[in-house]
Amino acid sequence: MEVKSIKQEKAEVEIWQYVFGFTPMAVLKCAIQLEIADAVESHGGAVSQPDLASAVACSPSALGRIMRYLTHRGFFELNQSTNQYSNTPLSRQILKNGAKSFAPFLLMEASQAMLAPWHKLSERAALEGGSAFEAAHGEDIWEFGSQNPAQSKIFNDGMASHARRAVSEIMERYGEVFGGIGSLVDVGGGDGTAMRCIVEACPWIRGINFDLPHVVSAAPRGQDVEHVAGDMFKHVPRADAAFIMWVLHDWSDEECVKILEKCREAVPKETGKVIIAELVIVEGEEDKYTDARLALDMAIMVHTHKGKERTNEEWDLVIKGAGFSSYTVKDIGSIFSIIEAYP
Known part of the structure; x- marks a missing residue:
């Protein structure tokens, strides 16, 4: 036996x-x-x-x-x-109406459009820069969203639920990051949820929500946030500081450099900064969020062409490549960290 x-x-x-x-x-x-x-x-x-x-x-x-x-x-x-x-x-x-509900985010990830590309992961892995999402749907995730309003709403609702939780965590653990800022532009801010939460907590800030036209056109209007449509690869509206959350992980290093260059150009050279809320993978070390961070990296591989969750070394590469003079990384005890990059 x-x-x-x-x-x-x-x-x-x-x-x-x-x-x-x-x-x-x-x-x-x-x-x-x-x-x-x-x-x-x-x-x-x-x-x-x-x-x-x-x-x-x-x-x-x-x-x-x-x-x-x-x-x-x-x-x-x-x-x-x-x-x-x-x-x-x-x-x-x-809970459906919970202030920090995960329900919309889970429904986004569990939607048919987001699940189908997982069946194409091996194809994505075999081709450098290949897209499992495009293999499943015939177009990339951003084109698909612009052509499918129902899926775009599911996606935006999911990201909005994340934004509410994320901004709450930032305010609780590192709220001083927004101190002294008169105007703030949220780059790739979706329907403006993050900016509304920031302005609610920091009423002295003039908030600008910046995203693609089809996203901004569906955003709820209010007096507290200005919505601006555009392309972050070409131009970012000027403000005292720029905020960019869970956007850069969708893009390649080269594309991140271009986005961050536009962010750097949008803020004052002497007093401005770019606030980046993204995951930082510390290889060789593990904490309670390690499994979730690595799982999200797989999701980014499935849903984007060349996006990825980055290590400290990879963040150093794109931030310095975009021409910033210095930056700091703050672990706030969340799945993501706060990076402050200075022109």
Whole structure:
């Protein structure tokens, strides 16, 4: 009889997690679409399975199996004495109207348009600079979005939900980064959510949201933020400082240099700065966000031509290549860091 090592037994158990690795995302997408966490909340925080099934218009037997899985994964708790489900800190992350809800971001990543390119990853890996997204859809992610308003909305809603969380983290942990700034341009700011959050927290700032015409045209209007349409490779509106978040990872080093050059030209040489909110991968070191950072790097590989999450050395290359005289990197205890680049 074969005697298995502890490592071999562990591997044989663990591989099953990868065989069905798509399951957590798929079931969580289902829970968001059914608004299960919201239904639990609306019932005072505890609800029986029959009442929950009625509330979300779901088959009781199907819901029972879904809740069994999600409870196992830590999304809900089942009180054995009352036979009622309650939310957990994890399920509150997917409340539809939660201020920092992850629901729109997950729905974006779980949309058919964003999932299809994953099946083309091997093709992307075989060709330097190839695009899995383009292989799946016949055009790159930005062209696809401009031609498909429904998908563009899913994408913008997902990025807006990230922006709310990200700006909140920046304000809590490094809010002084916006001190002394009179005007700020958000480069690639989507529907303006990040800039609205910044201006709300820092009312002395005149906010400018800058993005492509089809993105800006769908952005909600208000008195607090000015929306400007344009191409960041050609021009960035002038301001005291520029803010660019989760944009540069979509582009190659050469393209990042061009974008950052336009950002540098948009701010005053003596007093301006460019604030970059992006991931920094520290190779050889791991923390609680390492797995998420590396997973996001794979997502960027799948969805863009030459984008990537960068190491400290790679950030040094593009920032100095864009002509900045100096920069600092601030770890704020989040999945991303804050880089301040000075002309």
